[in-house]
Amino acid sequence: MRLIDLSLLILLITTRLYSADWPQFRGPDGQGHSNAKGIPIEWSEEKNITWKSKVPGQGWSSPVIAGNQIWMTSAEDKGKSLHAVCLNKTTGKLLYDVEVLTTKDAGPRHKLNGFASPTPVLDGSHVYVHFGPRGTVCLDTAGEVVWKNTEFEFDVIQGAASSPILHGNLLILTCDGIDHQFIVALDKYTGKLKWKQPRARLEATVKETHPGRKRINKMAYSTPLIQTINGKLQLICSGAFHSAAYNPATGKELWWFPYTGFSIVGRPSYGNGLFYVVGSIRQDHFCVFAVKPGQGELKDDQRVWQFSTGIGHVPSPIL
Numbered sequence: 001m002r003l004i005d006l007s008l009l010i011l012l013i014t015t016r017l018y019s020a021d022w023p024q025f026r027g028p029d030g031q032g033h034s035n036a037k038g039i040p041i042e043w044s045e046e047k048n049i050t051w052k053s054k055v056p057g058q059g060w061s062s063p064v065i066a067g068n069q070i071w072m073t074s075a076e077d078k079g080k081s082l083h084a085v086c087l088n089k090t091t092g093k094l095l096y097d098v099e100v101l102t103t104k105d106a107g108p109r110h111k112l113n114g115f116a117s118p119t120p121v122l123d124g125s126h127v128y129v130h131f132g133p134r135g136t137v138c139l140d141t142a143g144e145v146v147w148k149n150t151e152f153e154f155d156v157i158q159g160a161a162s163s164p165i166l167h168g169n170l171l172i173l174t175c176d177g178i179d180h181q182f183i184v185a186l187d188k189y190t191g192k193l194k195w196k197q198p199r200a201r202l203e204a205t206v207k208e209t210h211p212g213r214k215r216i217n218k219m220a221y222s223t224p225l226i227q228t229i230n231g232k233l234q235l236i237c238s239g240a241f242h243s244a245a246y247n248p249a250t251g252k253e254l255w256w257f258p259y260t261g262f263s264i265v266g267r268p269s270y271g272n273g274l275f276y277v278v279g280s281i282r283q284d285h286f287c288v289f290a291v292k293p294g295q296g297e298l299k300d301d302q303r304v305w306q307f308s309t310g311i312g313h314v315p316s317p318i319l
Helices: 203-207 211-216
Strands: 009-013 049-054 064-066 069-076 081-088 094-102 126-130 136-140 145-149 165-167 170-176 181-187 193-198 225-229 232-239 242-246 253-258 269-271 274-282 285-291 303-307
Touching: 069 126, 081 126, 094 136, 094 145, 136 170, 165 225, 170 232, 181 232, 225 269, 232 274, 242 274
Parallel strands: none
Antiparallel strands: 009 049, 064 069, 069 081, 081 094, 126 136, 136 145, 165 170, 170 181, 181 193, 225 232, 232 242, 242 253, 269 274, 274 285, 285 303
8 A cells, every 4th residue: 555645746756767567566476576677776856756746636556557557546525536547657647537436435444544545457458446345447548437346345444455456357356344254356357256255264253352353353454466386376365364375266265374363464475485474473463474385274384484573564575
């Protein structure tokens, strides 16, 4: 999430305009990596600034780039008017400000969150924007709405945060509310449901004795990551009290491992044959777990290491 008021100036900070796309949350591979060379490491009001542009509304989503377009989301009218916003990458000119959804009830949010937080995802010809239970919208690159889906109900009391991802012809959403928890895949061309997988492994939530936590202890806000493991694709997604891997084609659960706590935000990373997952060892005491993919509940030797000193709540690990 970006904690930026879009009524302020958004900066394109570079010494030159790179051709590489940045089509989703955390970049091309979803893990914050870039192959761009010669990127500046110093900035000021006069140095390494190509342009500045004012962007309408308020938003917490990260900008994404495909071709010569930069897309992001914003909200107006206290979250009742939800927008997809597009700028020209070369000039910073506002190309489109499309009201994609309206709602009479903007819903609750955390004081540090906004109403337009999930980052869009791009496939080169379409833009997919997501606003949690308020809905999901597909636009073309000319700013025309292709489809909308507002059928999924779940209560995210701190506001939406998990970003959508693409896999082939599927648009995958994580919906971990305090009432309902599930992952869904939509046909990216029509917005129709392809599969829906309820979250399992939430048995520990019933043991909670703190009244305030018991009401909300199934929520999570993480964005999933897809990786090829032994020639087969796996989607790993962190949730309350566990992380699990799924078959992205069907939603079937493949493996999982438990931890203690909820409201998990960080997106997993992968490298060295391990997934690096932000979970927690107790509520609000966060931890990075390095785990080896397997089958069913992971064994102790598949939880290779963990580190819980000074781990932040929101950041995602990077290798």
